[in-house]
Structures are given as structure tokens and as C-alpha cells.
Amino acid sequence: MTTHHPRPTVVLVYQRISLPWVFESAERAGIDLVLIPRPDEAVSEDRLPPAVVDVLRLDIEADRAAALNVLRRRYEQNTFQGIVTLYDPAVPFVAEAAELLGLPGIGRDVALGAQDKRVMRARLAAAGLNVPGFVRLDDPADWEKAASLAFPVVVKPAHGFSSLGVTKAESPHSLKSVVDQVWQTCASKLGQVDGLVVEEYLDGPEFAVESLAHGGDVRMLTIGYKGDPQGPHFEEGVYRAPAALSETVQDDICREVKAAHRALGITDGPTHTELRLRGGVTPYLLEIGARIGGSGVSQYIASGVTGIDFAAQALRIAAGIATEPLGSGTLPAPVAAAANYIVPCNGSGRIIAIHGLDELRADPRVDHVVQMLFPGDIVRPYPDFTGYPAFVLSRHANIAEAEEFHQFLDQAIRIDYGHEEQA
Structure with missing residues (x-):
């Protein structure tokens, strides 16, 4: 007679189902998800990803206490093993909920340091890290x-x-x-x-680091190039990994990022760190998020470069079932290059047309075209942030091919806007 062991269940807070990677990782990891959708997203229960077994509609921002009470009752009636988010503003709520229910998590104080840039800057400076x-x-x-x-x-x-x-x-x-x-x-x-x-202001190119912590050990997975934005506003444009960096600079980045984990007390779970190389050589952290970055884009990048299922590992840690060792502190040898082209707004007003995306959906280099803005939507001028029109996620044999592809996309995609008064 065999004993049936129920699948572990993790509550996933404010993840859009149009960004599929964490749902796919949960399915591969054998983890069921209870989805708390964003209040502004209409979720059709007959079109949910296979890993989602339940939907819990909560507004954690409008009434935090009520949301925590609903989660507590849900836990008492139908237990779950963990709670996570990929949405940065929800990190403190998730930490508080995990603490309340005795689930794995980073705790409210650590979440504060990873989400409040004032606290983060002060803690990194106190630890002697490079801080502007x-x-x-x-x-x-x-x-x-x-x-x-x-x-x-x-x-x-x-x-x-x-x-x-x-x-x-x-x-x-x-x-x-x-x-x-x-x-x-x-x-x-x-x-x-x-x-x-x-x-x-820190002069120098920008990079992102995807890492995974467990029991205080920190494993760096990838370092990716994110461009060299000069301002006055800092619209994201590219994310290509692995970054073409010398071994010395990679080592310096790894030391700084691991020291940041210690300074902020992040011992378990995924992190997404953004930094600049001041003068092109010295790493200065811009921020470190205690989550998978880019609403799941970091999973796509890290798994494409390393072959490691980043999100599956993170979900296992959240559920308290992680058993695989993280391995050595060195960066894994890349198996390929992965890239995200973030279509720039390049203007403001009412979108009339977006050219080039349909053709890219058939391009063999492209795995996903995730479109967030459409004709009829209004793009506000910076510093207001409307959102990004689309992500184009692609895999390549090496970083040079990824860079060449992004140069092609600079010309291939164009947004037409109506006059300002139409907006």
C-alpha cells in the first residue's frame, strides 16, 4: 500500500498570469499555487495556468489587516506551506503573513530593508559597502x-x-x-x-544580478548587462546575460552582492540586485530586491543562461522543502545567452499603432512577446510611469548575437502616437 503525499502549496501574491515563467516552474517542481491576483486584473478561472489550484481575491493595499485575517483563516481551513511574491511593493506584506503563520520567510524587518530605499542605503553604508x-x-x-x-x-x-x-x-x-x-x-x-x-548619480554601466539564498548561503546565478542610462529619467531598455565582464570585475560584484545580503539579513529566497560599475570598474548597489525580478523575467534570464530552474528553487525554499545544495560561490558556467528587450515608449500620448511585434512572434530566436500596452492606451510623459509597451524575450548562442539582435529590434519596432490633445 502506498502512502499519498499531498503536493506542497504556495500562495503567490499579485502575479500576472500573462507572465508565465513562475507558473511553469511551479508545475515542474510539483508545487500547487494559490493565486492572489492583482485587483486591477480580471482573471478568468477557466484559463488559469495548470499549477494554480485556487484563486483568492484580496486587496492587500486597501485593507492589509483584513487580507491577513483572510489568509489566516484560509491557512487554518486548508493549510499551505509558503507564501511568495514577485511584486516588489508586496514584499513586506508577504513577510508579515509568513511571520504570522509561522511559514518560511525573511521577516518584516529584513523586508523593510529590502523594500525601503532609505533603510537599505543606511544599512549598506553601516556595513561599509560602496554607497553613494x-x-x-x-x-x-x-x-x-x-x-x-x-x-x-x-x-x-x-x-x-x-x-x-x-x-x-x-x-x-x-x-x-x-x-x-x-x-x-x-x-x-x-x-x-x-x-x-x-x-x-553614479556614472557607469548598469548590471543586474540574480541570486538565490538558502540557510545563509548565497549562490550567484547570473550577471546581466542593463545598459548605461544617463537620465534625466531612467526608462529600462535591455537586459542581456551573461554580461561581458572580466573575471576580476565579476569577483568584485559577487563579493559586494554577498556582503549586501549579509548587511540586509537576507538568508533565504531569491534576490534581484541592480548595480552600477562606477567608472566602469567599481560596483555600487542601486538596490536589492528580495524577490524574483521583473515579474518573472529574471527566471527566464537565469534559467536560459545557466540551465538552473531559478523559480523552482525559490518556490521550494518558500515551501520549506528545499534540499538541493546551492553549490559553490562561483558563477555557473553559461550554457547560452538570454535577453529581454524592453520596448521603449519613445514618446507619449494615445497609442495609435505598435509596429513590428507580430513579425517577432514568428522569429525562431524569440520565445515570448509579452505585450502590456495596446493601441488606444495612453502613455503619460515621464516622470510619470505608464508601464512598458512590451517585452521581447529571446535566446542566443552567445552574448554577441543577443546584442546584434537588440540592435535589429531598435529599428524593427516603432510606436505611433496621436497628438497630445487626443490623450
Whole structure:
């Protein structure tokens, strides 16, 4: 007689089903998912990914306490083994829920340091990591506190995500207007503003690091190139891995990222770190998120480069069933290159047409075209952040081919806008 062992279940908070990678990883890992969809997303229960066994509709932002109570009752009636999110603003809620229910998690204090840029900067600086000069602003009227920094500076919301509101101020003369503008943008988009960070601008190319921590061990999976955005706004454009870096620079990045995990207390789960190489050589962290990055894009990149199922490993850690050792601290040898081309808005107004995406869906190099904006949608000018029109995810034999493909996409994709008054 065989004993039936139920599949482990993990609650997945605010993940869009149009971004499939974490759902596919859950299926491969034999993990069932209870999906908490975003309130603004209509989810048809007859078209759910196979790994999703239940849908729980909660608004964690409108009524946090009520959402926690519903989760507690759900846990008592039909237990689950873990709770995760890939949506950065939900990281503190997930940590609190895991703590409340006694599930694996990073804890509320660690989540605060990984999500509040003011706390993150202070903790990284206290640990002696490379940190640009910075000032926290709890009120826009305090803008003069940042006037003594070395300019240019970057103003960003303490609890922002993607490139929402992030704006470069070239001189002290423009600082007040930039601070006011970012504050207003965040108030309108986020509903409230908890504060800003003003930090010295870091010259040098940008990179992203995908890592996995378990029991305090940190395994670096990939380092990817993310362009060299100059501002004044920082719209993301490319993500190509593995980055073409010397072994010395890779080692320096790995040391800095692992030290950041220790400084912030992140001992378990996936992380997505963004950094700049100041002067092209010295790593300075921009931020570290205690989640899989890009709503799952990091899973696509890391698995494409290494052959390791990043999200499956992360889900096993969340469910408390991870048994595979993370391996040595060195970067795995790449097996291929993977890339994400983030279609730039290149303008604002009402979208009339997006050219080039349909042809790419048939391109053998392309695995996914994930479209988020469509004709009729309105794109607001920066520093407001409407979202990205589309992701084009592709695999290549090497990084040179990925770079050549992105140069082709620069010409192949075009967005037509109507006049501003139409918006």
C-alpha cells in the first residue's frame, strides 16, 4: 500500500498570469499555487495556468489587516506551506503573513530593508559597502538637505518600483523643482508618499544580478548587462546575460552582492540586485530586491543562461522543502545567452499603432512577446510611469548575437502616437 503525499502549496501574491515563467516552474517542481491576483486584473478561472489550484481575491493595499485575517483563516481551513511574491511593493506584506503563520520567510524587518530605499542605503553604508552620498527626505520642503551632495543627483521614491518617478537633477538650482515633481508623481500614482531618497548619480554601466539564498548561503546565478542610462529619467531598455565582464570585475560584484545580503539579513529566497560599475570598474548597489525580478523575467534570464530552474528553487525554499545544495560561490558556467528587450515608449500620448511585434512572434530566436500596452492606451510623459509597451524575450548562442539582435529590434519596432490633445 502506498502512502499519498499531498503536493506542497504556495500562495503567490499579485502575479500576472500573462507572465508565465513562475507558473511553469511551479508545475515542474510539483508545487500547487494559490493565486492572489492583482485587483486591477480580471482573471478568468477557466484559463488559469495548470499549477494554480485556487484563486483568492484580496486587496492587500486597501485593507492589509483584513487580507491577513483572510489568509489566516484560509491557512487554518486548508493549510499551505509558503507564501511568495514577485511584486516588489508586496514584499513586506508577504513577510508579515509568513511571520504570522509561522511559514518560511525573511521577516518584516529584513523586508523593510529590502523594500525601503532609505533603510537599505543606511544599512549598506553601516556595513561599509560602496554607497553613494545620499540624503533621505521625509517632506518635499526639506529639499535643501540634499543641496550639499555632489551633483548631479538622482531623486527617487523610498518605496518606488521600476522607474516610477526616478529623476536626475543636474544642479542644486533644479533640485527643488525635481523633488516637487517626483513627490507629486508618486502621490498620484502610489496614493501616498512615504518619503524620497536623493543620492549622488553614479556614472557607469548598469548590471543586474540574480541570486538565490538558502540557510545563509548565497549562490550567484547570473550577471546581466542593463545598459548605461544617463537620465534625466531612467526608462529600462535591455537586459542581456551573461554580461561581458572580466573575471576580476565579476569577483568584485559577487563579493559586494554577498556582503549586501549579509548587511540586509537576507538568508533565504531569491534576490534581484541592480548595480552600477562606477567608472566602469567599481560596483555600487542601486538596490536589492528580495524577490524574483521583473515579474518573472529574471527566471527566464537565469534559467536560459545557466540551465538552473531559478523559480523552482525559490518556490521550494518558500515551501520549506528545499534540499538541493546551492553549490559553490562561483558563477555557473553559461550554457547560452538570454535577453529581454524592453520596448521603449519613445514618446507619449494615445497609442495609435505598435509596429513590428507580430513579425517577432514568428522569429525562431524569440520565445515570448509579452505585450502590456495596446493601441488606444495612453502613455503619460515621464516622470510619470505608464508601464512598458512590451517585452521581447529571446535566446542566443552567445552574448554577441543577443546584442546584434537588440540592435535589429531598435529599428524593427516603432510606436505611433496621436497628438497630445487626443490623450
